[in-house]
Amino acid sequence: MSKEKGSDDITDGQGAYGSGEREDKKKGGLASFTISYDDLDAVVLGVPVREEMKENVSLHENEHESVTLTDGVDSEKCISHLFFLPKGGYPADMMMDFATDDDFHPALPFFQRVDSADIIYEQKKKRCKIIAGRYAMGDLLGEGSYGKVKECLDCETLCRRAVKILKKKKIRRIPNGEQNVQREIRLLKRLSHPNVIGLFDLQYDDTKKKTYMIMEYCVGGLQELIESTEKKKLPVWQAHGYFCQLLRGIEYLHGQGVVHKDIKPGNLLLSTEGVLKISDFGVAELIDPLAPDDTLTMSQGTPAFQPPEIASGQDTFSGFKVDIWACGVTLYNLITGIYPFEGDNIYRLYENIVSREMLMPTDLEPSLQNLLQGMLEKEPSKRFTLYQIQRHDWVKKHFPMTSECVPIPAMNGDTCRSMTVIPYLHNLHFGSDDDEDVEYVTEHDLEVMRGRRKGSGDFGNHSGIHSKSSKEKHKKDKAMIRKRNLSFCKPS
Amino acid sequence: MPTFGEMTEVCFGEDTYSVVEALNECCEGMGIVVAGQHEPSFKSVAIKRYNLEEMSADVLTSVQRELCLMRQLQHSNISTFRSAFVIGPELWVIFSYMDYGSAADLLQTYFNDGLPESAISIIMKSVLSALEYLHKKQIIHRGVRGSHILLSSQGKVVLSGLGYALPMSSAVCYEFSPRINSNLKWLAPEILMQNLLGYDERSDLYSVGVTACELANGVPPFHDLPKTLMLLEKLEGVGPRLLDATTLPPPDGQTQDSGVGDSETTSPPNNMQFMAHLQAMHSRCFSSHFHRFVDQCVARDSEMRKSASQLLLHPFFRHSIKSPKEQTLAELLQPALPHFVNQRAQLPRPGNGSGKHTLDGVHEWSDWNF
Numbered sequence: 001m002s003k004e005k006g007s008d009d010i011t012d013g014q015g016a017y018g019s020g021e022r023e024d025k026k027k028g029g030l031a032s033f034t035i036s037y038d039d040l041d042a043v044v045l046g047v048p049v050r051e052e053m054k055e056n057v058s059l060h061e062n063e064h065e066s067v068t069l070t071d072g073v074d075s076e077k078c079i080s081h082l083f084f085l086p087k088g089g090y091p092a093d094m095m096m097d098f099a100t101d102d103d104f105h106p107a108l109p110f111f112q113r114v115d116s117a118d119i120i121y122e123q124k125k126k127r128c129k130i131i132a133g134r135y136a137m138g139d140l141l142g143e144g145s146y147g148k149v150k151e152c153l154d155c156e157t158l159c160r161r162a163v164k165i166l167k168k169k170k171i172r173r174i175p176n177g178e179q180n181v182q183r184e185i186r187l188l189k190r191l192s193h194p195n196v197i198g199l200f201d202l203q204y205d206d207t208k209k210k211t212y213m214i215m216e217y218c219v220g221g222l223q224e225l226i227e228s229t230e231k232k233k234l235p236v237w238q239a240h241g242y243f244c245q246l247l248r249g250i251e252y253l254h255g256q257g258v259v260h261k262d263i264k265p266g267n268l269l270l271s272t273e274g275v276l277k278i279s280d281f282g283v284a285e286l287i288d289p290l291a292p293d294d295t296l297t298m299s300q301g302t303p304a305f306q307p308p309e310i311a312s313g314q315d316t317f318s319g320f321k322v323d324i325w326a327c328g329v330t331l332y333n334l335i336t337g338i339y340p341f342e343g344d345n346i347y348r349l350y351e352n353i354v355s356r357e358m359l360m361p362t363d364l365e366p367s368l369q370n371l372l373q374g375m376l377e378k379e380p381s382k383r384f385t386l387y388q389i390q391r392h393d394w395v396k397k398h399f400p401m402t403s404e405c406v407p408i409p410a411m412n413g414d415t416c417r418s419m420t421v422i423p424y425l426h427n428l429h430f431g432s433d434d435d436e437d438v439e440y441v442t443e444h445d446l447e448v449m450r451g452r453r454k455g456s457g458d459f460g461n462h463s464g465i466h467s468k469s470s471k472e473k474h475k476k477d478k479a480m481i482r483k484r485n486l487s488f489c490k491p492s
Numbered sequence: 493m494p495t496f497g498e499m500t501e502v503c504f505g506e507d508t509y510s511v512v513e514a515l516n517e518c519c520e521g522m523g524i525v526v527a528g529q530h531e532p533s534f535k536s537v538a539i540k541r542y543n544l545e546e547m548s549a550d551v552l553t554s555v556q557r558e559l560c561l562m563r564q565l566q567h568s569n570i571s572t573f574r575s576a577f578v579i580g581p582e583l584w585v586i587f588s589y590m591d592y593g594s595a596a597d598l599l600q601t602y603f604n605d606g607l608p609e610s611a612i613s614i615i616m617k618s619v620l621s622a623l624e625y626l627h628k629k630q631i632i633h634r635g636v637r638g639s640h641i642l643l644s645s646q647g648k649v650v651l652s653g654l655g656y657a658l659p660m661s662s663a664v665c666y667e668f669s670p671r672i673n674s675n676l677k678w679l680a681p682e683i684l685m686q687n688l689l690g691y692d693e694r695s696d697l698y699s700v701g702v703t704a705c706e707l708a709n710g711v712p713p714f715h716d717l718p719k720t721l722m723l724l725e726k727l728e729g730v731g732p733r734l735l736d737a738t739t740l741p742p743p744d745g746q747t748q749d750s751g752v753g754d755s756e757t758t759s760p761p762n763n764m765q766f767m768a769h770l771q772a773m774h775s776r777c778f779s780s781h782f783h784r785f786v787d788q789c790v791a792r793d794s795e796m797r798k799s800a801s802q803l804l805l806h807p808f809f810r811h812s813i814k815s816p817k818e819q820t821l822a823e824l825l826q827p828a829l830p831h832f833v834n835q836r837a838q839l840p841r842p843g844n845g846s847g848k849h850t851l852d853g854v855h856e857w858s859d860w861n862f
Contacts, residue, residue: 157670273666416688
């Protein structure tokens, strides 16, 4: 599928948490060392990979002295891919290459089988970090270009929250980074609506140069939901429900004079209750209350969701109509699983958006086709207004639940998305200081655990989680281990 | 917060209410509760007063929701208001006066070591009937605790705190907001978990168990614990329990035994009051029915809990009916005395001028669609 290949970077901008694909390769995270088995001299090469399951695990050698992958950069995240090289190995200089070069000799590794029980991980202790004396940190939820998003617990109210950790160093490197962050904070502070993500608190750490944004906790996003399904789309009734909530959120935002400019499934999150939350106001803009209309000049949104007036490079455009277009693309995407306009690269994509007729799937009901046609109207002045959309037949129609609801996919095998702060709190209240209770886990154990989780996939039946989807999720997990960051494994 | 004494007499239609004395704060300091009198009938009333101008929109909606909900309820064990109106900048809600105050008040003033078991049995039975009614109406109360149980010398027991109640729109609820903060100690683990499994009306039964322990022990379980530790204990299934000779270690043993109670351990053992408290708990023994009742309420897994209707049939309540002397609640609560509203002795009676407010009720009602 050409779409798969090309559109990855186009559809995946700097998402809020929940989406972001991590691109940065940390060279500092690479490490290699030799371990001896009976008849095998092996080099273990560590490549930092984000793989949630083993997130808090570091590599440990079987019996003798322990070798832990620490690289100073981000050791928590550093887990390894293991490559066992044949006895005799490769010349030393090649080994050096191994450890330092990202894309090294394509001919190099032959993989040798190692019993999974022989790969041992040391369970990293979940030491509880509390920021501002109030928020106990939990596991990582996602990572965007601005920094990490972690789960946290407000120790005073016991409310689950998400904390967006912004590192000054990182933000500086992004064009308009600091400006965007400031704007997002300013905007979120003044917004309050059930369908807009809430910002509850702001904390600064001057020594670490970090800003913490304490936000509403969301269990996932529409992007995750789509990706968890086989055909990458949602049943119409479910998409309709989310779309109506999106409209309510947009109505509020536009009423407040805020243009979001980056509406897409990846920025639409879901609370535990299933309420849609518009998030990521990094490129949003507040229209000057004294301005005559909603004319804007700057756009930094995600390419696949940009309207023709931006794709064609116009200097000024109507802000509200930009959001309408993006809502149209979002609805199209939720229901069909594809994008109305695609392209192998951004130029081709923009060309298509500007001049190509939209591909309208014929199996959609006429009123929906009409709605999409109206929202994805190339001429902004002819494009539907929010008012027209809200009164559109398809929007007003009631959709009964005709098929099973696509549930929020499991995270690390946990279908009910339990609080991840608990183990940290446990360590805080009951943990001992000495290393006696270090736990060791073998790769084999992990494998068994994964299998078991897979087996208990339909635990939590109430929300209609069918084991099928969790099975798929599981397959995906595995695939990720193999795929990520291993540029040299690709058949070139 | 409205200031006491600003308005001493208010006419609402035919009814005149006079304010007699300040009782309490309510709604986290957003309102005050005053005792007053319904002039035509000379009956004592409790008046909740909110200043609408100072209230945030959030609190206003929650008060509005509470009143709407109460309007739809009619049960002898649920606190409902007699009348509500807006007067000047204030909202007045008129309730029947409950002269013993709340169960938590009783614990604080008369029963530091806890109420007698038979009194608890009578109180919890009323609470359970109230819950049975609410649950039948698909409402989760979420605020069952000692301070929301009001008692009168006529033996009436009502459940208040409906501001926390949540009508169930589906079989599972997920709502959790900081508003519920003051009830955390009483809340069931599944509410605190805030995950995709959600919770339902059975979570109220957990709170019933915690409240029963509160009434019996004199302090709510998890009393001195940091909230995060309380959360861990609840999630790990360390339920609250009754403290008596059967659950406490022998008095000569270490008082700081960590296995004991959920709350007592953090207090310094050299505290005389604490020792006396402990002594009192050692010398008593609750019935096994009571112990079993609590255990059934605070089961970690909500599937294992019995419904309010089922619990009403529990031997714990049958036991109390068969008690040798049929004692009234007032008798059981001796030496506690009901707090009668003083017939406006302290307040200077203002003339018909400054203090008296009259209003055309119809007009004000329209803004509040009760």
